[in-house]
Amino acid sequence: xxxxxxxxxxxxxxxxxxxxxxxxxxxxxxxxxxxxxxxxxxxxxxxxxxxxxxxxxxxxxxxxxxxxxxxxxxxxxxxxxxxxxxxxxxxxxxxxxxxxxxxxxxxxxxxxxxxxxxxxxxxxxxxxxxxxxxxxxxxxxxxxxxxxxxxxxxxxxxxxxxxxxxxxxxxxxxxxxxxxxxxxxxxxxxxxxxxxxxxxxxxxxxxxxxxxxxxxxxxxxxxxxxxxxxxxxxxxxxxxxxxxxxxxxxxxxxxxxxxxxxxxxxxxxxxxxxxxxxxxxxxxxxxxxxxxxxxxxxxxxxxxxxxxxxxxxxxxxxxxxxxxxxxxxxxxxxxxxxxxxxxxxxxx
Amino acid sequence: xxxxxxxxxxxxxxxxxxxxxxxxxxxxxxxxxxxxxxxxxxxxxxxxxxxxxxxxxxxxxxxxxxxxxxxxxxxxxxxxxxxxxxxxxxxxxxxxxxxxxxxxxxxxxxxxxxxxxxxxxxxxxxxxxxxxxxxxxxxxxxxxxxxxxxxxxxxxxxxxxxxxxxxxxxxxxxxxxxxxxxxxxxxxxxxxxxxxxxxxxxxxxxxxxxxxxxxxxxxxxxxxxxxxxxxxxxxxxxxxxxxxxxxxxxxxxxxxxxxxxxxxxxxxxxxxx
Numbered sequence: 001x002x003x004x005x006x007x008x009x010x011x012x013x014x015x016x017x018x019x020x021x022x023x024x025x026x027x028x029x030x031x032x033x034x035x036x037x038x039x040x041x042x043x044x045x046x047x048x049x050x051x052x053x054x055x056x057x058x059x060x061x062x063x064x065x066x067x068x069x070x071x072x073x074x075x076x077x078x079x080x081x082x083x084x085x086x087x088x089x090x091x092x093x094x095x096x097x098x099x100x101x102x103x104x105x106x107x108x109x110x111x112x113x114x115x116x117x118x119x120x121x122x123x124x125x126x127x128x129x130x131x132x133x134x135x136x137x138x139x140x141x142x143x144x145x146x147x148x149x150x151x152x153x154x155x156x157x158x159x160x161x162x163x164x165x166x167x168x169x170x171x172x173x174x175x176x177x178x179x180x181x182x183x184x185x186x187x188x189x190x191x192x193x194x195x196x197x198x199x200x201x202x203x204x205x206x207x208x209x210x211x212x213x214x215x216x217x218x219x220x221x222x223x224x225x226x227x228x229x230x231x232x233x234x235x236x237x238x239x240x241x242x243x244x245x246x247x248x249x250x251x252x253x254x255x256x257x258x259x260x261x262x263x264x265x266x267x268x269x270x271x272x273x274x275x276x277x278x279x280x281x282x283x284x285x286x287x288x289x290x291x292x293x294x295x296x297x298x299x300x301x302x303x304x305x306x307x308x309x310x311x312x313x314x315x316x317x318x319x320x321x322x323x324x325x326x327x328x329x330x331x332x333x334x335x336x337x338x339x340x341x342x343x344x345x346x347x348x
Numbered sequence: 349x350x351x352x353x354x355x356x357x358x359x360x361x362x363x364x365x366x367x368x369x370x371x372x373x374x375x376x377x378x379x380x381x382x383x384x385x386x387x388x389x390x391x392x393x394x395x396x397x398x399x400x401x402x403x404x405x406x407x408x409x410x411x412x413x414x415x416x417x418x419x420x421x422x423x424x425x426x427x428x429x430x431x432x433x434x435x436x437x438x439x440x441x442x443x444x445x446x447x448x449x450x451x452x453x454x455x456x457x458x459x460x461x462x463x464x465x466x467x468x469x470x471x472x473x474x475x476x477x478x479x480x481x482x483x484x485x486x487x488x489x490x491x492x493x494x495x496x497x498x499x500x501x502x503x504x505x506x507x508x509x510x511x512x513x514x515x516x517x518x519x520x521x522x523x524x525x526x527x528x529x530x531x532x533x534x535x536x537x538x539x540x541x542x543x544x545x546x547x548x549x550x551x552x553x554x555x556x557x558x559x560x561x562x563x564x565x566x567x568x569x570x571x572x573x574x575x576x577x578x579x580x581x582x583x584x585x586x587x588x589x590x591x592x593x594x595x596x597x598x599x600x601x602x603x604x605x606x607x608x609x610x611x612x613x614x615x616x617x618x619x620x621x
Contacts, residue, residue, distance in 0.1 A: 053519075053523060054522075055519055055522075074522065074527070075519070075522040075523050076522050076523070076524075076525045076526055076527055080523075081523055081524065082519070082520070082523045084516045084519070084520060085516070086514065086516055088514065088516035088517045088519065088520040089517075089520075090517065090520070090521075090535060090539075091517075091539065092535075092538045092539055092541075101521075101524050101534075102524035102525050105524065105525040105526060105530065105534075106525065149520075149524070150523075150524075153524065153525070
């Protein structure tokens with residue numbers, strides 16, 4: 001057995017009211033890793049998290065923790081803690097008692113408990129808030145209490161269910177970095193659920209892309225972004241142009257009536273494929289020197305770049321560029337070999 | 349500003365009603381309690397209550413028993429209801445309220461025929477060779493009547509308080525190491541406190557002052573304060589002054605009980621009802 005494995009899910013099936021939510025899902029999570037489950041709502045990512053936490057017992061399949069089967073173990077006997085989407089703080093207790101809750105259940109003596117709770121509050125940046133009531137805190141502060149309340153129990157794995165969903169953009173970015181810092185400093189496994197692809201790419205060591213109760217792809221953020229395995233992932237992670245093409249031979253693909261050199265090989269001769277090109281990877285050149293030409297339909301200013309909708313032989317392409325073209329203008333487009341990603345059609 | 353002024357006027361009819369039918373009668377009761385038959389001031393009536401201390405004690409005891417039983421029965425029901433889906437909650441609530449659509453006296457009469465020596469329950473037990481048991485005209489029958497009649501008043505506030513407890517809070521408790529019992533004592537009961545306080549008041553107060561239930565199910569041997577007061581006003585021992593003094597004493601007991609429950613649950617009380 002792999003020593004570094006901490007959680008293994010094997011063929012997990014979960015049904016709700018006759019509807020299949022998880023469809024024979026298998027997954028290994030390594031110790032001290034930051035894993036993110038990413039997917040649209042209803043894809044089963046939260047359900048997977050709740051299976052690990054013990055709130056849901058799967059219809060079939062097993063959950064291994066440290067190599068031991070914990071499938072039927074109730075949540076309070078598991079070495080994992082959860083940070084809930086809606087914080088789920090205890091409204092009848094103040095900040096200190098919320099954080100101390102788990103330790104008090106373990107009957108930790110007061111003289112040990114006190115410094116531990118205070119230390120944890122300091123780590124999450126809430127020093128001096130001990131006596132505050134929960135309702136006197138802002139959303140971000142409540143979120144920090146929830147994180148401290150879980151971490152103080154020194155779980156082997158911390159489960160986070162869209163913990164930043166209710167925060168505003170600026171605070172969310174701050175907390176993303178802070179969570180990453182906490183995970184590195186405390187050196188424990190984080191399993192994070194989000195539907196926000198940017199959040200997933202920012203924080204994770206490993207991203208698990210899910211859709212309709214199945215895992216679509218597991219990989220590092222770079223892999224997921226640069227080498228999406230199918231059109232769903234390419235669409236879900238950032239914007240993409242996906243067009244049908246023919247893999248003429250190794251390192252040569254034909255689409256939109258032009259042959260492009262690329263870095264992919266191993267396909268059959270003239271195999272039909274799908275081609276993914278990220279909008280920022282299309283270079284705009286004069287029409288005469290372009291590999292492709294297109295008619296600019298719309299130009300939208302996005303701050304860092306312009307977003308252009310370009311008509312190429314009846315198909316709309318999305319292009320991000322720092323220089324604006326005018327609507328109605330004909331432009332040339334070049335795509336370098338590294339910027340072309342080929343997916344086989346079977347993967348769809 | 350305008351709104352608060354309008355709403356003040358909207359409350360005026362009830363304020364008037366309260367003044368005429370609650371405040372004024374209250375002063376009349378106090379007046380009677382502190383005077384004798386000729387209208388002269390006296391503390392004799394209040395002193396005389398001491399003779400009936402056993403009745404007061406029995407009333408408090410039986411009402412307390414009924415309240416505790418209602419709480420123990422009502423808590424799980426309230427929790428169960430609060431966890432149901434909204435549409436099922438409405439149906440279940442209606443079923444709980446259903447007995448209240450029937451007249452209070454009728455319901456209590458029904459229990460008489462059930463509990464009688466030759467009643468339904470004894471006949472049923474007789475088939476198995478048990479009994480007949482002596483159930484009617486006992487303190488137990490009175491408590492049963494109280495529990496039966498006032499249980500919905502316990503369930504409703506408990507249910508209301510517990511609908512405010514999000515599932516994730518219960519899950520958080522389990523996640524942090526609470527088994528079922530600890531979840532109950534550390535999280536559910538503390539959070540349901542406002543409902544518990546309201547429920548206790550709403551069951552104990554009518555139970556301690558009831559006279560119908562004790563008369564119908566308790567026979568002559570289980571006289572309660574309510575019966576005693578009724579006897580002074582409508583019964584043989586006709587004595588308005590003593591009856592008023594007893595009413596006053598009962599009121600003090602009720603007020604003490606209510607201030608006790610609300611002090612046990614100070615700032616959380618608002619927002620419950």
